[in-house]
Amino acid sequence: MFVRITLSTLIGFALAGCAGPAPAKDLPAAQNSVGQKLYVAKCAKCHKFYEPAKYSQADWEMWMTKMSKKAKLKPEQEAELSRYIDQNLRRSNGTNSVSRVK
Amino acid sequence: MKSKARAVLGAVCISLGLATVSATERFFTYTYEPETMPAGALEYEQWVTLRSGRNQTVGQENYNKWELRHELEYGATDNYCVSLYLNESSESFRDPVTKQNNSHFHFDGVSIENRYLVLNPANHPVGLTLYLEPRYAGDEAELEQRIVIGQRFGDWKWALNLTHAAEWTDNFHSTEGEVEVSFGITRHINSHWSIGLEARDHNELPEYRIWENTALYVGPVVTYQQEKWWITLTVMPQVLGANFAHNVDGDHNFELEGHERMNARLIAGFSF
Numbered sequence: 373m374f375v376r377i378t379l380s381t382l383i384g385f386a387l388a389g390c391a392g393p394a395p396a397k398d399l400p401a402a403q404n405s406v407g408q409k410l411y412v413a414k415c416a417k418c419h420k421f422y423e424p425a426k427y428s429q430a431d432w433e434m435w436m437t438k439m440s441k442k443a444k445l446k447p448e449q450e451a452e453l454s455r456y457i458d459q460n461l462r463r464s465n466g467t468n469s470v471s472r473v474k
Numbered sequence: 475m476k477s478k479a480r481a482v483l484g485a486v487c488i489s490l491g492l493a494t495v496s497a498t499e500r501f502f503t504y505t506y507e508p509e510t511m512p513a514g515a516l517e518y519e520q521w522v523t524l525r526s527g528r529n530q531t532v533g534q535e536n537y538n539k540w541e542l543r544h545e546l547e548y549g550a551t552d553n554y555c556v557s558l559y560l561n562e563s564s565e566s567f568r569d570p571v572t573k574q575n576n577s578h579f580h581f582d583g584v585s586i587e588n589r590y591l592v593l594n595p596a597n598h599p600v601g602l603t604l605y606l607e608p609r610y611a612g613d614e615a616e617l618e619q620r621i622v623i624g625q626r627f628g629d630w631k632w633a634l635n636l637t638h639a640a641e642w643t644d645n646f647h648s649t650e651g652e653v654e655v656s657f658g659i660t661r662h663i664n665s666h667w668s669i670g671l672e673a674r675d676h677n678e679l680p681e682y683r684i685w686e687n688t689a690l691y692v693g694p695v696v697t698y699q700q701e702k703w704w705i706t707l708t709v710m711p712q713v714l715g716a717n718f719a720h721n722v723d724g725d726h727n728f729e730l731e732g733h734e735r736m737n738a739r740l741i742a743g744f745s746f
Contacts, residue, residue: 413552416596417509420628438701442498442745444514444549 407456414443414453498547501697502658503708503739504674506622507633508601510591511549516746519545519557527735530570531724537567537734545587552591559585561609583611595625616641631670632659651679658695668697672708678732689715689733705742711735 498517521543528537547557561582587607595601605620624633637654660670673692693710715729723730
């Protein structure tokens with residue numbers, strides 16, 4: 373009985389997972405394809421999107437430094453990624469606007 | 475970089491108040507996740523596995539086997555990472571016939587693990603990674619292949635592995651096939667802790683002639699992570715097992731000849 377319940381639970385979890393959307397699947401059309409590739413490869417591959425409006429500028433600075441280092445981003449990649457977000461995600465979702473963070 | 479740009483970047487890559495997840499962490503110990511390391515990332519992982527509990531019918535009372543793996547992992551590209559392993563083990567048990575305690579240490583050779591991300595889970599319904607790991611130890615060798623799929627949803631994450639391994643022992647005179655299905659699901663509780671469940675079913679096919687046995691393990695998995703290091707522990711008792719060839723262990727609920735009553739694995743990772 374225990375095994376049946378466990379297997380049923382595991383299969384249920386798996387099916388539930390398969391049914392859901394991918395985290396970065398619904399990104400806006402890329403006006404900056406390099407930036408989008410960076411976002412998918414360096415960011416969304418590992419974690420979900422977090423809204424900047426919920427955090428202070430100081431927190432952004434602190435975590436940005438840590439995560440850029442962890443993701444092995446080069447300065448030009450950081451800049452490209454920033455442009456992509458600013459031009460695309462900010463337009464489609466106001467909470468991503470830098471002006472809202474400040 | 476200007477503060478504006480830095481702030482925007484932070485919105486994307488930073489998991490504020492949650493976890494500094496970067497694909498180097500492992501949230502399961504028997505089940506791989508599809509994410510590969512970022513290009514240029516380097517990490518050391520220490521593996522410790524305990525396989526404990528066979529019975530006197532198979533001549534191995536108080537059975538304990540400690541397996542140690544020392545791994546150096548490198549992200550060659552954003553989609554491909556390679557690891558070098560040094561493997562060793564220590565086995566001990568008491569022979570119920572001779573009443574002697576047996577213990578020996580064994581160097582299990584060197585492994586090269588290759589993982590290639592075929593489908594990024596970020597922009598596909600399911601992430602897919604292919605895995606190939608050859609191992610060589612002088613008088614024995616092994617070739618392991620895995621199909622790794624998985625996805626995450628908010629604070630939840632799951633992964634499923636289909637594994638086949640061919641092992642050559644006794645100076646390559648014996649061959650054994652192994653087939654395994656493993657699954658894990660976990661939830662990120664806060665910025666440091668994740669708790670979940672892991673299960674694996676392991677099967678042995680000596681000489682590929684018979685399906686000798688199967689053993690199903692299920693147990694909890696817990697992860698603790700910090701910025702530069704993480705640690706994951708799984709404790710899995712055998713919940714069901716069977717020996718199809720002959721009931722050598724005399725047990726009708728478990729398989730205790732090629733498997734143990736309890737498996738536990740701890741992996742600690744340190745990134746550079």
